[in-house]
Amino acid sequence: MSADSMSTIFQEAVRAAQAAGRDFILIGGHAVNARGYERTTLDFDFAIPLDDLAAWKNILSGLGYRSIHETKAFAQFEPVGGGGFRVDLMLVNDATFAKLLAGSEVRSYGGCEICVAGVLHLVALKLHATRTWDRDVQGKDYYDILSLIRINRIDTCAPEFQSILDRYATPSIKERLLSDLKRSV
Amino acid sequence: MPHPASKSDSSAISSDPFDLDLPEIGPGEGPLDHPEPTFDEQIAHAQFLLAAAPPDFYELRRALMNPEPFRLD
Numbered sequence: 001m002s003a004d005s006m007s008t009i010f011q012e013a014v015r016a017a018q019a020a021g022r023d024f025i026l027i028g029g030h031a032v033n034a035r036g037y038e039r040t041t042l043d044f045d046f047a048i049p050l051d052d053l054a055a056w057k058n059i060l061s062g063l064g065y066r067s068i069h070e071t072k073a074f075a076q077f078e079p080v081g082g083g084g085f086r087v088d089l090m091l092v093n094d095a096t097f098a099k100l101l102a103g104s105e106v107r108s109y110g111g112c113e114i115c116v117a118g119v120l121h122l123v124a125l126k127l128h129a130t131r132t133w134d135r136d137v138q139g140k141d142y143y144d145i146l147s148l149i150r151i152n153r154i155d156t157c158a159p160e161f162q163s164i165l166d167r168y169a170t171p172s173i174k175e176r177l178l179s180d181l182k183r184s185v
Numbered sequence: 186m187p188h189p190a191s192k193s194d195s196s197a198i199s200s201d202p203f204d205l206d207l208p209e210i211g212p213g214e215g216p217l218d219h220p221e222p223t224f225d226e227q228i229a230h231a232q233f234l235l236a237a238a239p240p241d242f243y244e245l246r247r248a249l250m251n252p253e254p255f256r257l258d
Contacts, residue, residue, distance in 0.1 A: 006233040033234060040222050040230045073208035074216040088216055096206045103202055110233070120203065128207045164203050 009063070009085050010044055010110040016059045017046075023097070024048045025104050026116045027090060027125060029144075034109040034116045037147040043076075043086040047100055047117065050091040060087055119152045120164060127168035142173070146180055156181055 010030075017024055025048075026034065029041025048056060053075055057067065065077040065087060075089040092100070103118030117125070126145045148154070154161055156178075165174050222230070 006229055007236065010233075038234060040227050042219055042222055042226055042230065069217045071210075071215070073210060076216055086219070092208075093206055099202050099205060111236075121205075124203055124205060125207070128205075160203060163201075167203065 006085055007111055009087075011112055012063050013044065013060065013087060014110070014112045014114055016063060017056065020055055020059060022048070022052050022055055022059075023101060024052075024115065025097075025100050026109065026114050027122065028088065030109070031117050031122055032144050032148060034107055035119050035122060035148055036151040037144060039144070043088050045088045045090065047090045047092055047097065049094055049097045051094070053089065053091060056089055119148055119154065120160065123148055123154070123161075124164050124168050127164065127173065130173055131168060131170050142176075146177065149177075149181065 024046045025031075026045070027047050028043070028045025029039065030044055032039065033041065056075070060077045064080050066080050067075060068078050068086075069076040073091050075091065077087045077089075078084065100117060100121055101115065103121045104115040105118065106113055107116045109116060123145055126141045126148075130141045130145075149156065156162075165177070169177065
């Protein structure tokens with residue numbers, strides 16, 4: 001595994017999907033990286049419309065990937081030979097995808113021009129992840145959320161941020177986040 | 186056969202951009218976890234960022250030092 005292979009996989013997947021006319025949005029760890037907070041991630045996460053899953057299976061199959069896990073909301077792929085970098089897809093309905101796309105920005109990342117999820121949407125997705133399934137908040141998502149807010153200078157007093165907290169954060173995460181944000185960096 | 190992302194589609198009727206219809210995930214329905222990255226994988230990721238980060242990445246990066254740079258999602 002090398003940086004070159006990571007770049008190649010990313011660029012091939014992005015360009016193949018773009019050539020196929022599919023809209024998709026970079027989310028997850030690489031979106032966090034693209035928004036200024038560096039931390040290791042070994043998979044590429046994209047949000048896609050649910051109806052595009054079949055097209056993505058064809059795209060990734062053509063790149064030598066196979067499906068390893070599929071649920072109502074996620075599809076995960078890895079190289080046929082195993083190892084290497086995974087591609088994870090989050091499946092959302094059209095209305096939600098439209099909102100994510102409207103909030104995204106086209107940015108230069110990984111040698112591609114790609115839609116990266118808006119920072120407030122990223123925070124919402126991360127908060128939802130901590131609330132919804134069994135993830136280790138301390139180790140996996142919390143510092144992503146905290147750092148995204150700090151680095152991107154999100155106005156934590158703004159009604160939209162408060163609305164995101166109210167909607168997606170558990171009471172304990174909300175309390176911890178607001179407490180940490182009061183401290184100096 | 187893919188299933189609907191969620192039972193409801195409240196976002197279809199809401200104009201709030203942050204009212205997202207995100208799936209409620211039960212046990213075993215989330216994505217698979219990843220194994221902890223090896224040292225080589227951490228280096229590969231760091232080199233990937235060095236080679237391909239966005240133009241404002243380093244400015245943003247300097248704004249806050251990451252206390253734990255090698256964290257896996």
